[in-house]
Amino acid sequence: MKYVITGLLALSLFGCSLTVQQPPVAKQTKNLYDQDSDGVINQRDRCSDTPIDAVVDNDGCPTFVKNSEENNIHVLFANDSSEIPESYMENIANMSAFLAKYPDTHIELKGYASPVGSAAYNVALSKRRAQAIRQALITEGVSPARIKTVGFGDSDPVKADDIEESNTLSRRVVAQVVGSQGDVVKEWTIYTVREN
Structure with a gap:
């Protein structure tokens, strides 16, 4: 019996090949x-x-998402004045910084007056008020080419509880600017760290 097992073992060892076939070479067809x-x-x-x-x-181009934000100017003036009150200078500085952040934006300053005095005088006064804000923005570094001014006079008074409050709120310059920019959508990986 020993001889039979030894013989079978010897036959099985000689029947196995000791060399391994090389794997086929892959042919790369794409870059x-x-x-x-x-x-x-x-x-x-x-x-x-x-x-x-x-x-x-599919073209290997990044995916963008649009983000937008807005900034406003709202400056109130004293009766028959186009002098900017000091308390509004921070509002003007913030608008200047916003315009610097979004260099493709423009601003339209809309001047108004209260319905006191003649309509022609109020149109001229509202234009002077808008021009005063324009000059303050230019002083803050905004290009003059990006600023437009319009004077509406007393054509759009602000409604309020009494006439005095309405007149006070109507002596104004307002503007709204919306800035937008595209941000790349980032891929999440196990190495991504959440931003706080």
Whole structure:
């Protein structure tokens, strides 16, 4: 019996090949390189300078989401005056910073007056008020080409409980600017850290 087991063992050892066949070589048919190191292979890369952590579309271009915010100017003036009260200078400085953040935006300053005096005088007064705010923005560094002024006179008085309050609130310059910009949508990975 010993001889039979030894013989079978010897036959089984000699029956197995001691060499292993080489695996087939894969033939690469597409360009899988990433020459600009942006994380998108050349075959799909239609956009240069894709941020490395961006979510990309089928052309390898980053996905953008639009963000927008707005800023307002609302300055009240004394009766028959176009002098800016000191308390509103911070509002003007904030608008200047907002316009610097969004360099493609423009501002239209709308001047108004209370319905006291002649309509022609009030139109001229409302224009002077808007021009005063314009000059303050220019002093803060805003390009004059980005600022338009309009004087509406007493054509749009503010409604209030009494005539005195209505007149006070009607002596104003207002403007609203909406700025928007696109941000790249970032891909989540296990290495992503939440921003606080």
